[in-house]
Amino acid sequence: MERKEPAWVKTVSLSPPSLKDNTADADRLTDALKSQLNAERIILDLDLLRSLPDLVRKWNYQVRCVLLKNRKHWELIHLTHPRDPAKLLGLAVDLGTSRIVLHLVDLTTGNTLAESSFNNPQLSIGPDILERIHYADQENGLTRLNQLIIESLNQEIEKICDSGNCHASDILLIAAAGNTTMTHLFMGLKPYWIIREPYIPVVNRPDLLKATKLGIEVHPLARTFIFPNVGSYFGGDLIAGILFSGMHKTTQTAMLVDVGTNAEVVLGNANWLIACAGAAGPALEGGVTQMGMMAGPGVIDRFAIAPDTSNFEFHTISGTKPIGICGSGLIDLAAQLFLAGMIDSRGKLVPAMCGSRIKEKTGLPYFVVVPAKDSATGTDLTISQADLDSLVRSKAAMYTILETITTSVGISMHDLKNFYVAGTFGSFIRPESAITIGMLPDLPVASYKGLGNSSIGGATMVLTSAEYLKEVDNIRDQVTYFELNVNQEFMNRFSAAKFLPHTNATLFPSVHVWQNRNRRD
């Protein structure tokens, strides 16, 4: 990540007052900062004003300042001696529906000092956003949801600061990215209208808020930047993701896909950005199969069938016996079963090829991926025909969304030089597998770039420079939200995509090559 100016920490040397220049202390300081930052206006908190005259004299008119940009003006929130050893910290927060991720950043150097994450305690209210929105409508529901997130965040801040050998009160800037509902719950804003036509958030572009106002226990003057949203279904986490990818700064058109509960897709370049979201996720996240689960210890994230021995080879995240499979493992599995001929182009199990691994329960066939003796659970880890059907529908939905959005702006998916895949999913997915099942287009494998958690990535970036904050606003203004219209044309594309890799095999020439190689081996 490139470090940009202006950073949030500035050291200024003031010319001492004289009879010829009897400008007041505060105005002397802000004038000096204004010319250094080329800023029009700098606001000082009253608390700082009260300590200022003694400090500037004690420090002999050398002052290190922490200033935050609040769109058009700057806010001066902290003063130290230029050689004060205390750290000046920022905290990036990814407000995930399931998991909250924190990065503790040194504002002076821009370096990340510590990372941590914890389960979103709102999971106890409801695992998905919809349940939480309904809960928020109950008496004290919103307050409770808000408290859950704020209190757990305060506890985690204590921990991460302990681990980084610093203090919560050294945190001066928080940057938080989340989907629109999560940021609403974080601010204690009613999410009621987000899910009701015409789907209106309370706010698109929150102002810089005092952290204490949100109940966050950090420096009393710390500010919180909350990533803006484009609407109810395109949140600040995606804006952070775009920032992190850098796709908004190049002339080459790129695609960004974030697979979560929904598949969220952004297409664009420095001149335009178009986004859409659609239901494609659950199966891809491993959410629907018996053995599916989120990435974690004991979870299969990579899977292969040895072409010579037909042995099943897999890798679990912790290296231990498997307890289940995550999205990337599942896509590997489906791709490998397809290349091995164990499922056909409709995604149906081929009994002749599956041998004893195929079983039947109440008339429905299922497939043993890991027999009981090799699993950590002591039971077979299986995938049913219904799971496979669901996976095929999901991958078809994903491909259709990608095809629809590219077609809408008259470009071909095959012309994309950069295809960013965000999220945990994106970090683990093997593009070959996703191409094999026809979920992602048949681009050179090097075009695919896993971004990891791009939401925390973007949030961490804004802690390093005011320039990124401006970029965030520009991205927010540039994104056009494209309403996916599930019409006949969409359904036609969807039907064509419900084959492995696709009805039109010429779209996936690589898959043909891989199939032949598999057969040859």
Next chain:
Amino acid sequence: MERKEPAWVKTVSLSPPSLKDNTADADRLTDALKSQLNAERIILDLDLLRSLPDLVRKWNYQVRCVLLKNRKHWELIHLTHPRDPAKLLGLAVDLGTSRIVLHLVDLTTGNTLAESSFNNPQLSIGPDILERIHYADQENGLTRLNQLIIESLNQEIEKICDSGNCHASDILLIAAAGNTTMTHLFMGLKPYWIIREPYIPVVNRPDLLKATKLGIEVHPLARTFIFPNVGSYFGGDLIAGILFSGMHKTTQTAMLVDVGTNAEVVLGNANWLIACAGAAGPALEGGVTQMGMMAGPGVIDRFAIAPDTSNFEFHTISGTKPIGICGSGLIDLAAQLFLAGMIDSRGKLVPAMCGSRIKEKTGLPYFVVVPAKDSATGTDLTISQADLDSLVRSKAAMYTILETITTSVGISMHDLKNFYVAGTFGSFIRPESAITIGMLPDLPVASYKGLGNSSIGGATMVLTSAEYLKEVDNIRDQVTYFELNVNQEFMNRFSAAKFLPHTNATLFPSVHVWQNRNRRD
């Protein structure tokens, strides 16, 4: 006072959200206000954001808003239904060293609803600013001085609101004007360096502050505008005075004089403003004579000697028997004694003319203005030769300051069409008397305009429109502070002015006319 746009209260009608326009509630509101106000940016407090979605729907997208301008951006601080009968109030405060004056203003109409005033409780610490600055340096001294003013203000706010049949919580904007030290004590800022070379205030241009942050018990989101100062010796009260006079908006050069402990003088027009301050006050305020006192009940404010009977005729503020004399009465007295020939052009008592009214104590002559039988104190009210000498020095200093400042910009005092006299002094002074003793230049009497308390006048103005706030900033930037250099030239002018009306009688042709008229009668 002319009412200017934009006022602080705006009613907007929002287009209800639709699938075609799913802008968030907050952004929908600020977008509408931005176009109505031609504003670049509007900031909403989190508390308002939390109540916004329910309110806009309940009110069917009709909202009355209170917005305050914070230099470049606006802050939206209150929302009501357009027909909500509750008042939206502003409070103007003149932070006088001796007396605090309040005006309660209806922000919707701009009308003043109630006025009140009370003695500055800091008088108990020290009657003058210098003592308070020293006291502030003691342990808890600054806190105590700050609390005295804030607590008494809170009590008075309760009272003035009761009298106006409204609530302190309806006050949304406070505008406070005072000298630089008073505003520092009001904000809890250390005044230590104000009186120490090179005379540096903590702040020249305070930001818009939350009233609650200052401890003022009004609406929780109310803001406080504190008039900026030009330096330690040119405070926000004078900026308010200039605003109130309007001298900064006309092409005709005008003079503004505020006589307090110091004489503060501003000369200028729409293109330039020059200011200076000098010690000329005490005697003019009535501070040095045995019978001198501030204007109040029983105090002589007007004085005349009947030309035919030589009877002494006077008027007391309450119409009761006199207890003393205030500045304007003293100037009348001196002028009348001079026209009656009872004092000569050096200000010396003329025994032949004074008759039995002249007495002597320990070798020093004094003059009985009101004999014991006619006074409320039961003792003679007198003025000594020393008092008269002091008055002559004061009036000479005043005239010299006026002459010096006009000469410095190369204009003649006699060309001034408007001469504003601010303060209580200015409301009561009779220009003829001031001209007679040569304290003010011999301009047509109609040129003199008493402004009354111009500090509260200016503070009240900014409660009515954002436009005035901009004017305040422009005035602040336009004022050049002119350091009075007490050199040989100044001393020569001062010596020449130590005669009644002046060594150069041709400067005061009217006085010659009045003298002759007196003698003829």
